[in-house]
Amino acid sequence: MLFMCGIIGYVGPRDAREVIIAGLRRLEYRGYDSAGIAVVADGRLSVAKKAGKLANLEAELATIDFPVAHQGIGHTRWATHGGPTDENAHPHVSADGRVAVVHNGIIENFSDLRAELSNAGVEFKSETDTEVAAHLLAAELLGADTLMDAMRAVVKRLDGAFTLVAVDIAGSGEVVAARRNSPLVVGVGEGENFVASDVLAFIEHTRDVVELGQDQIVRITADEIEVIGFDGQPAETTRYHVDWDTSAAEKSGFDWFMRKEIFEQPRAVADTLLGRFNTKGELVLDEMRGISPEDLRRINKIVIVACGTAYYAGMVAKYAIEHWTRVACEVEVASEFRYRDPIIDPQTLVVTISQSGETADTLMAIRHARVQGAKVIAICNTNGATIPRESDAVIYTHAGPEIGVASTKGFLTQLVACYLLGLYLAQVRGMKYADEIRIITDELERTPAMVQQMLDGAERIYALAHSLAEAGDFIFLGRHVGYPVALEGALKLKEIAYQHAEGFAAGELKHGAIAIIEPDMPVFVVVPPEGRDQLRDKVLSNIKEVKARGAYTIVLAEERDKQISEDADVIIRLPHLSTLLQPLVATVPLQLFACELATVLGHDVDQPRNLAKSVTVE
């Protein structure tokens, strides 16, 4: 089975191979276990595919005679079942050599289909579920007038989530794609058209996009785009213009996308705050239209569901929302949510946070919530993605595309959107007066400069990473909103530097985990701002506890905090912010640390092993 892959299809005057390989390079963050391409030229299908990163495919293409073509498809894969081999790489070709197919998602009933096809004499070349789609398509083409008709017949036989893109040697300059529960967009060019998993694949050619809906099939030629539903009826689509350009998809002199994205955070935070007030000084969230102020006044519980880094943003949001609105707020990992039969009703507001907007666990959680009658607000960075489409309202973060697999600017902008949502709820529910909201938003508006200040100190953090390159184990501690920051610091280190790193609520440590502290073990501690003295004093005690056991303490504390020096081996200074907003600055050095440590250790920071950018299966 094949998951979370990058897909592209092209029809137009350029050399399809060049367009497709360049597109796959931009999509490689979605999966990088193997890559492949199929083109049709002069009624012949040519396919090349290779295990490993795209570079392996490019090396292969350099040694073979691959035709110049004007119609083709490509794929970059993230595998689970069916290892990353040449045979399992996409595209897959039907037994008669007529059609080639690439696929993202899972065909859940593929075993049955495979058995049926095998009984009919079809020989399979791979272990993938995708290959059944290629054979089915070829079979349907025998009786169908067009590739689109055949695709329509095939999708009716498939269960699960899939985007399929196909070329047919008999088709006259066309690529056909189908979408169910898996992303697909169409790039509208002049005399050329594209289909892809996301806009990045064709952004250098066009910024005009048609967003495909659920259960739709599209046929592109160089001049035409035809969209129908799985029922065969012409379908409604949404067209939009992407407001960022190719520079957003380039490293622009940085060694990694991740590092570039860390350094983009001042702008990303500022853009996410932009235009949120009306002339009366009220907070306005335009995209909230699907949920009325009346709805928001009626709710008696908020449930936040998200995964990974986005979940940690949700943990911060819980503190802010409860503090500002006094509405009970739960936060839950999306993959656990629907399986415990959560108590949700029409008075529950479900908030979902997802950078990609395609995370399957999160998507399934909101579907479950909506069935129970809850309203759903999505916080999302990807225009038109499935999660915002299936939510009642959306607050877009304006981070621009996040390509590094480890989320950085995604996280900071999610925090900003969560704060805005919390304040908006407080405003609508009459819990805060406009001037109180203004004080907090004024502070928020000062944060881009503070994030920049943290970035200006990057060299010191890099030096720290070099000095700890051999450490091997890392602990991160925090209380209150410092706790999710600690979890996020540990996650970054795990995913890109492959280090053993754990985040704890600082007060929990003495209930067991403190036993793992060894002499010289690096322990990062986030200290709350002065003014939250009860909380702060407790954290200061926790620093003493680990220091007494020989830990090497790296303390993140405010510039004006003079009390911490004696127990801190290293102090990372933070500008002053109120407690709830402190994660916006405290996270930045932890991102820089992870990025540099992974670099020192020689890892591929943008494409860490075993991971893919968006997790489109449960």
Ligand code: F6R
């Ligand atoms: C960590 C990371 C993941 C994602 C998680 C949710 O750096 O990137 O933990 O945060 O997979 O992804 P989205 O936000 O796209 O739903």
